[in-house]
Amino acid sequence: xxxxxxxxxxxxxxxxxxxxxxxxxxxxxxxxxxxxxxxxxxxxxxxxxxxxxxxxxxxxxxxxxxxxxxxxxxxxxxxxxxxxxxxxxxxxxxxxxxxxxxxxxxxxxxxxxxxxxxxxxxxxxxxxxxxxxxxxxxxxxxxxxxxxxxxxxxxxxxxxxxxxxxxxxxxxxxxxxxxxxxxxxxxxxxxxxxxxxxxxxxxxxxxxxxxxxxxxxxxxxxxxxxxxxxxxxxxxxxxxxxxx
Amino acid sequence: xxxxxxxxxxxxxxxxxxxxxxxxxxxxxxxxxxxxxxxxxxxxxxxxxxxxxxxxxxxxxxxxxxxxxxxxxxxxxxxxxxxxxxxxxxxxxxxxxxxxxxxxxxxxxxxxxxxxxxxxxxxxxxxxxxxxxxxxxxxxxxxxxxxxxxxxxxxxxxxxxxxxxxxxxxxxxxxxxxxxxxxxxxxxxxxxxxxxxxxxxxxxxxxxxxxxxxxxxxxxxxxxxxxxxxxxxxxx
Numbered sequence: 001x002x003x004x005x006x007x008x009x010x011x012x013x014x015x016x017x018x019x020x021x022x023x024x025x026x027x028x029x030x031x032x033x034x035x036x037x038x039x040x041x042x043x044x045x046x047x048x049x050x051x052x053x054x055x056x057x058x059x060x061x062x063x064x065x066x067x068x069x070x071x072x073x074x075x076x077x078x079x080x081x082x083x084x085x086x087x088x089x090x091x092x093x094x095x096x097x098x099x100x101x102x103x104x105x106x107x108x109x110x111x112x113x114x115x116x117x118x119x120x121x122x123x124x125x126x127x128x129x130x131x132x133x134x135x136x137x138x139x140x141x142x143x144x145x146x147x148x149x150x151x152x153x154x155x156x157x158x159x160x161x162x163x164x165x166x167x168x169x170x171x172x173x174x175x176x177x178x179x180x181x182x183x184x185x186x187x188x189x190x191x192x193x194x195x196x197x198x199x200x201x202x203x204x205x206x207x208x209x210x211x212x213x214x215x216x217x218x219x220x221x222x223x224x225x226x227x228x229x230x231x232x233x234x235x236x237x238x239x240x241x242x243x244x
Numbered sequence: 245x246x247x248x249x250x251x252x253x254x255x256x257x258x259x260x261x262x263x264x265x266x267x268x269x270x271x272x273x274x275x276x277x278x279x280x281x282x283x284x285x286x287x288x289x290x291x292x293x294x295x296x297x298x299x300x301x302x303x304x305x306x307x308x309x310x311x312x313x314x315x316x317x318x319x320x321x322x323x324x325x326x327x328x329x330x331x332x333x334x335x336x337x338x339x340x341x342x343x344x345x346x347x348x349x350x351x352x353x354x355x356x357x358x359x360x361x362x363x364x365x366x367x368x369x370x371x372x373x374x375x376x377x378x379x380x381x382x383x384x385x386x387x388x389x390x391x392x393x394x395x396x397x398x399x400x401x402x403x404x405x406x407x408x409x410x411x412x413x414x415x416x417x418x419x420x421x422x423x424x425x426x427x428x429x430x431x432x433x434x435x436x437x438x439x440x441x442x443x444x445x446x447x448x449x450x451x452x453x454x455x456x457x458x459x460x461x462x463x464x465x466x467x468x469x470x471x472x473x474x475x476x477x478x479x480x
Contacts, residue, residue: 008344012330012337019332019369080328084385087294089317090345241312242298244257 005090009098010105013072017106027068028110031060032117039122053124054133054209055178055202057114061107061141062198063169069103069148070161077152086241096236100145107141128211136208139224140201146231147197153238172198177206197227245272247393247424248293253302255288262288263447265302270426270442275412275419277438278428279471285447286428287325290397293426294322307392307424318346321391325398327382331371335362335381338370339388348389356384359414361407376403383411393424400429412437432468443471450474 017024035053042048076082085095115134118124126133151168155161175185175193182190182199193199204220207213248270255263262285270276270293278286291297292304295312304311307319329338339353346352357366360380365373370381383399394415400408412434415425419439427438435441436455443450443458451458451474455467462477464470 002347004347005345008341011344012333012341015337016330016332079331080324080326081330083291083296083324084322084328084342085345086296087312087317087320087322088342088345089314089347242296244298 002089002091002094005094006097006101009090009095010101013099013102014105016072017102023068024106027064027106028113031057031064031110031114034060035114035118035122035124039124049122050125052178053118053122054126055205057111057118057124058133058137058140058201058205059173059178059198060114061110061137062144062147062201063165064110065103065107065141065144066148066151066169067162067165068106069099069145070152070155070164071158072099073149073152074155074158074161082239083243086239092236092239095239096149096232099149100142103145104138104142107138111137111141126209126211128208128213132208132213133205136201136205136221139221139228140205143197143201143224143228143231146228146235149235150231150238153235169198172196175199176202178202197224197231200224200227246270247272247307248426249303249305250289250293251303251305253289253292253304254300255285255292255297256300257288261447263292266447266449267302268442268449268452270424271440272424273419273422274439275415275425275427275437277435277441278426278444279432279435279441280430280444280450282430284444286430286444287397288447289444290322290395290426290428294320294395318389319392321386321388321394323379323383323386323394323396323399327378329370329378329381329385332369334367334369335373335384336366338381339384342385343388346389352388352390356387359387360384361410376407379403380407391423394418394426396425396427398428398430400427400431400434408434432466432471435467441467443474445475445478450478 035057039049111134119130147168151164152161155164175189175196176198182193185193200220200223204217204224207217246269250266250268253263253266266289280286288297292299293306293311306316309316335357336353339356343353357363360383362377362380362384365377370378373381379399379401386394386396400411415427419425438455440454441458442452453461458467458470462470462473464473
């Protein structure tokens, strides 16, 4: 790995984002607006907001970064810039790490704002440390990046890439235990749920919020980290120097 | 001196055999034109030379090393057919990015911008440039870091005659400093500007000669005509 090349990619991705202030505004603005909406929606039953507020906070970055990464990588593939990069002294790891740094910074900004609003203004209370919820949200952002990178290899157009979001992410949100507790799911649904990375991300968030930092919590964090590494490896495998 | 040696190269894309069994050479320190109609396999050959094309057989050696090998990545400058620059960045930001990736010396980006006459547009967003300016921005990236060999896929498409003349002059200046250039084009009137030619048709080399040799060989006055006669000969 070359630090200069990694840094070059990160700076370039951030400059590209800077040229698109509307996207940044949406990425930063939508999560805290949705948290506010949720809090208002259950104004009479604040326990609902207290229950789902933290897990939701951790899920936004996954969705956002999944979309941003899959579209950016797809553009890179379609425009020929990836082909050009592959003829240059740039390692795949340099490229991935550069993207990772840029998007993690963006995710950190998103999470800082949504955390400030949710914990500060909306009064979300967690038994566990709030910084841990925020840290897990950043981990989820990286998971989103890794998954987005991987699926970008299977999209030929930006339309397809966008459709991968409901296809790839929504089932995970439905089955992660946020809407229906996993114990009360049909067995076959729980099996699917067992195989999805967001399930573990959600559980880790819920445990962090409830301050049950036990062995299960460590195992959940381990599974999420494993999924990040696995999808990064799969994503890296789709970056080929030689293409048909 | 041979810069590129292509030996029985076979490329299949999808179900189509694009290059059945192609062998050719590119001389070092000269401007070699790769000419042929679109769909003749020019880009595929070029992609094989820079090492991004998956090949089914044969060997491609560039500057003494297998095409696409690591040591060539800073020695070969490549300009893809579609302008491969970031459209949401300025010309300068693009050049600075690629210069950093190449670990090129300071000022390399500015020099490349000067060379392709884009200094007036250095701070313009690439996506808002005209087609010709866009392809010059892409060419500037290929020039970064002073590579020993330049592989340019249709660099002069859509440029006005003055710019085209200037670019061909630049190519020859680069060749005089010992660099090897392989330039593809589907416009036959550009063939006259090359030191030597590779004429490609349907994945086969129709002729490899200098423009003068080609005219003498076929008895044609123009290269367009020479090309047609060669096709007729090959057909009979």
